[in-house]
Amino acid sequence: VKAVTDKIAGALHGDGAPSDGPEDGVPGKPAPVSPQVVEPTEPVEPLPPKADQSGPETVSPTGQPTGADPARVAQSGAYLTTAQGVRLPDTDHSLKAGSRGPVLLQDHHLREKLMHFDHERIPERVVHARGSAAHGVFQSYGTAQTVTKAAFLARDTETPVFVRFSTVLGSRGSADTVRDTRGFATKFYTEEGVFDLVGNNIPVFFIQDAIKFPDIIHAGKPHPDREIPQAQSAHDTFWDFVSLHTEATHHTLWNMSDRGIPRSYRMMEGFGVHTFRLVNAQGTTTLVKFHWKPKLGVHSLVWEEAQILAGVDPDFHRRDLFDAIESGAFPQWELGIQTFPDTDDQMFEGIDLLDPTKIVPEELAPVKPVGLLTLNANPSNFFAEVEQVAFHTGHLVPGIDATDDPLLAGRMFSYLDTQLTRLGGPNFPQIPINRTHAPVNDMLRDGFHQTAVHRGVAPYKPNSLDGGCPFFAGADTGAFIEVPVEVPAGRKVREAPASFADHFSQARLFWLSMSPVEREHIIAAYTFELAKCYEQAIKERALGVLANIDPELCSQVAAGLGLPAPAATEPLADVRPSPALSQVGRTWPLHGRVIGIVTGQAMDMVGVNGVRQAILDAGMVPLVVAAAGGVLGTGSDTVTVQRTFATARSVEFDALVFAGVPGAGADAYGARDAKAGAPRPPVSDPRVLALLTEAYQHGKALIGLGGAEALFEAAGISVGEPGVVVTDGAQGMRQLMELLAAHRVWERFPAAM
Numbered sequence: 217v218k219a220v221t222d223k224i225a226g227a228l229h230g231d232g233a234p235s236d237g238p239e240d241g242v243p244g245k246p247a248p249v250s251p252q253v254v255e256p257t258e259p260v261e262p263l264p265p266k267a268d269q270s271g272p273e274t275v276s277p278t279g280q281p282t283g284a285d286p287a288r289v290a291q292s293g294a295y296l297t298t299a300q301g302v303r304l305p306d307t308d309h310s311l312k313a314g315s316r317g318p319v320l321l322q323d324h325h326l327r328e329k330l331m332h333f334d335h336e337r338i339p340e341r342v343v344h345a346r347g348s349a350a351h352g353v354f355q356s357y358g359t360a361q362t363v364t365k366a367a368f369l370a371r372d373t374e375t376p377v378f379v380r381f382s383t384v385l386g387s388r389g390s391a392d393t394v395r396d397t398r399g400f401a402t403k404f405y406t407e408e409g410v411f412d413l414v415g416n417n418i419p420v421f422f423i424q425d426a427i428k429f430p431d432i433i434h435a436g437k438p439h440p441d442r443e444i445p446q447a448q449s450a451h452d453t454f455w456d457f458v459s460l461h462t463e464a465t466h467h468t469l470w471n472m473s474d475r476g477i478p479r480s481y482r483m484m485e486g487f488g489v490h491t492f493r494l495v496n497a498q499g500t501t502t503l504v505k506f507h508w509k510p511k512l513g514v515h516s517l518v519w520e521e522a523q524i525l526a527g528v529d530p531d532f533h534r535r536d537l538f539d540a541i542e543s544g545a546f547p548q549w550e551l552g553i554q555t556f557p558d559t560d561d562q563m564f565e566g567i568d569l570l571d572p573t574k575i576v577p578e579e580l581a582p583v584k585p586v587g588l589l590t591l592n593a594n595p596s597n598f599f600a601e602v603e604q605v606a607f608h609t610g611h612l613v614p615g616i617d618a619t620d621d622p623l624l625a626g627r628m629f630s631y632l633d634t635q636l637t638r639l640g641g642p643n644f645p646q647i648p649i650n651r652t653h654a655p656v657n658d659m660l661r662d663g664f665h666q667t668a669v670h671r672g673v674a675p676y677k678p679n680s681l682d683g684g685c686p687f688f689a690g691a692d693t694g695a696f697i698e699v700p701v702e703v704p705a706g707r708k709v710r711e712a713p714a715s716f717a718d719h720f721s722q723a724r725l726f727w728l729s730m731s732p733v734e735r736e737h738i739i740a741a742y743t744f745e746l747a748k749c750y751e752q753a754i755k756e757r758a759l760g761v762l763a764n765i766d767p768e769l770c771s772q773v774a775a776g777l778g779l780p781a782p783a784a785t786e787p788l789a790d791v792r793p794s795p796a797l798s799q800v801g802r803t804w805p806l807h808g809r810v811i812g813i814v815t816g817q818a819m820d821m822v823g824v825n826g827v828r829q830a831i832l833d834a835g836m837v838p839l840v841v842a843a844a845g846g847v848l849g850t851g852s853d854t855v856t857v858q859r860t861f862a863t864a865r866s867v868e869f870d871a872l873v874f875a876g877v878p879g880a881g882a883d884a885y886g887a888r889d890a891k892a893g894a895p896r897p898p899v900s901d902p903r904v905l906a907l908l909t910e911a912y913q914h915g916k917a918l919i920g921l922g923g924a925e926a927l928f929e930a931a932g933i934s935v936g937e938p939g940v941v942v943t944d945g946a947q948g949m950r951q952l953m954e955l956l957a958a959h960r961v962w963e964r965f966p967a968a969m
């Protein structure tokens with residue numbers, strides 16, 4: 217381990233080894249200001265107070281007014297007051313007639329405090345209730361100018377944004393790592409008004425027509441009688457619906473793939489799903505699909521990790537996003553567009569662009585980058601910002617318009633309507649997080665929670681009393697003018713176009729685009745979910761759907777369920793795979809990856825500090841794990857333990873480094889560290905072996921330093937097999953980074969690549 221120190225010493229920077237532990241994040245630590253990693257910290261609980269506790273920002277990072285009234289900030293003055301601003305001497309005792317006597321009705325502070333508390337909760341979102349969000353900026357490259365006049369895309373400009381990620385099915389308190397679609401909703405506060413891109417991490421949807429939305433959601437939510445299972449699709453009603461309603465096949469397959477269990481919000485793609493219509497300054501229109509491409513690549517958990525995390529750390533994704541931003545490892549996505557000619561039939565290469573169950577493979581229409589999103593600030597108040605943000609597909613700006621996708625049409629109604637119940641009335645655009653940064657001069661008046669004091673006497677048009685004000689804008693003064701597209705004439709009918717009847721070809725395309733290991737995960741996911749169903753008929757019907765995707769998929773799942781594999785009822789589509797859909801086979805940056813350093817009292821803390829620093833220098837997060845908490849080492853060479861064998865589980869880490877003592881046995885990490893002077897345990901602490909074997913099973917890189925062989929041997933893991941390395945420090949760090957860039961040691965999964 218000494219060698220580690222020497223080789224890595226050169227990489228040390230600043231004023232020596234950084235401090236560990238909770239002290240790192242206490243007030244006084246300067247807020248990160250640039251996307252460059254200052255120093256990823258370990259999570260700090262309780263969190264330090266925010267610099268600004270005084271309410272919504274009154275100006276945006278780009279200096280524009282946010283609409284928040286500086287005179288009405290949430291908190292001011294040093295004294296506790298009532299809501300009326302009357303200072304209070306006490307908030308712990310009700311006003312009583314004698315210390316043992318009855319409480320008096322005249323105690324306004326008591327009544328106000330309880331009344332307000334009784335009404336603190338608002339209805340959670342009917343879908344996407346569980347989520348996390350962050351502030352950021354969108355830097356346009358200006359390259360979309362040829363296709364859109366939307367200023368925030370067409371010009372090389374920076375726009376403030378607020379992004380909320382979510383699961384779909386679970387309640388507000390449900391676990392983050394469940395198998396589900398993830399929401400990826402972005403509010404752009406542009407100079408021309410708010411534009412919301414309310415997308416998902418899966419590019420297709422379960423249904424083609426909004427009228428089916430209540431059906432799919434009722435089927436996915438917990439059973440109405442016993443209200444279980446929470447945040448799960450692995451139950452009868454979900455599989456009943458998707459097996460009967462085969463247009464859900466493509467989306468369901470994505471859910472059963474690794475996309476349904478992302479490693480982090482920072483490592484997910486986002487999709488606008490629908491086709492939108494862009495219009496440029498000359499009035500030329502282009503059809504478009506929006507894509508968010510994460511700079512860190514697309515990575516997933518494995519199912520067992522996701523399940524363990526749901527118990528060990530149900531806030532895993534929320535914590536990951538918050539900690540990354542707090543430590544200065546700002547997540548980034550590139551916004552890209554696939555563009556298609558705006559033809560009368562709105563088809564591209566035989567794909568119906570109005571069908572939200574279809575993608576256009578990137579190999580047919582490349583995703584062209586148009587700007588960069590950086591999330592650089594956490595919310596100051598979860599309720600005020602994350603809970604009250606209201607996204608809406610109808611929040612469009614000049615240059616971006618809707619199409620006749622029937623799923624999108626229903627959303628145009630639903631997202632306004634839902635806020636009436638959720639946010640309590642029609643004035644939710646006045647809530648600070650929802651306020652546009654553009655000047656507002658509407659004629660909407662009154663209603664619950666009206667906070668604006670409108671002037672003038674004529675909130676109607678035409679008027680002469682307010683001088684005809686407000687005036688109409690025209691095309692040259694930035695008006696949103698709907699694109700005057702031709703509408704296909706026809707009879708009024710309740711039916712879908714014939715092209716919408718193809719439910720299997722793109723599911724097959726997705727399946728054929730997966731690597732063997734990804735296919736294996738899909739088979740395991742279907743087998744798990746269907747095995748959780750009670751009704752035999754549902755399992756059999758679901759297998760029938762799989763037969764129309766691929767016989768191998770169907771027979772493997774059938775074998776897992778102990779049922780015969782049915783034959784396909786439709787000819788298998790002849791499709792070309794899209795390699796861009798696979799997550800395996802490329803390498804990615806490592807920012808914000810979490811590395812556990814397992815160590816013990818007998819080890820060289822100079823070496824451990826060197827490893828820790830090398831991990832920090834690579835923009836990753838080192839967490840020191842040992843038998844007991846406290847400080848290891850002596851003198852100036854000490855390390856603070858951040859996780860103990862009792863609190864650490866391998867699923868928290870992307871890779872593990874085992875610091876070692878040359879010549880020592882597997883028990884060098886063991887429980888004897890916990891009790892000084894206690895006899896050495898005969899074998900290594902089983903919790904260390906569990907860390908090692910679980911991480912091995914999940915395909916994680918395992919690096920042993922200076923004599924960790926004995927531990928690997930005790931766990932039955934052979935040094936030298938893929939991703940299992942015992943070496944010196946600098947070499948170990950290099951190998952760690954190479955292995956992590958590929959996300960997992962894929963060779964370790966049973967399916968050959």
Ligand code: HDE
Pocket residue numbers: 341342343344347380381382398399400401414415416421425426427429487488489490605606607623624626627630631632634635
């Ligand atoms: Fe949503 N959806 N949705 N949805 N959706 C909501 O709006 C709805 C759909 C999506 O972080 C609700 O404010 C209908 C597709 C996200 O606050 C609600 C239909 C896509 C979020 C609603 C769809 C989405 C929502 C619930 C079928 C991906 C979370 C609370 C026509 C492109 C936004 C709310 C946030 C939220 C309705 C289908 C994404 C009820 C009727 C397709 C990311 O209005």
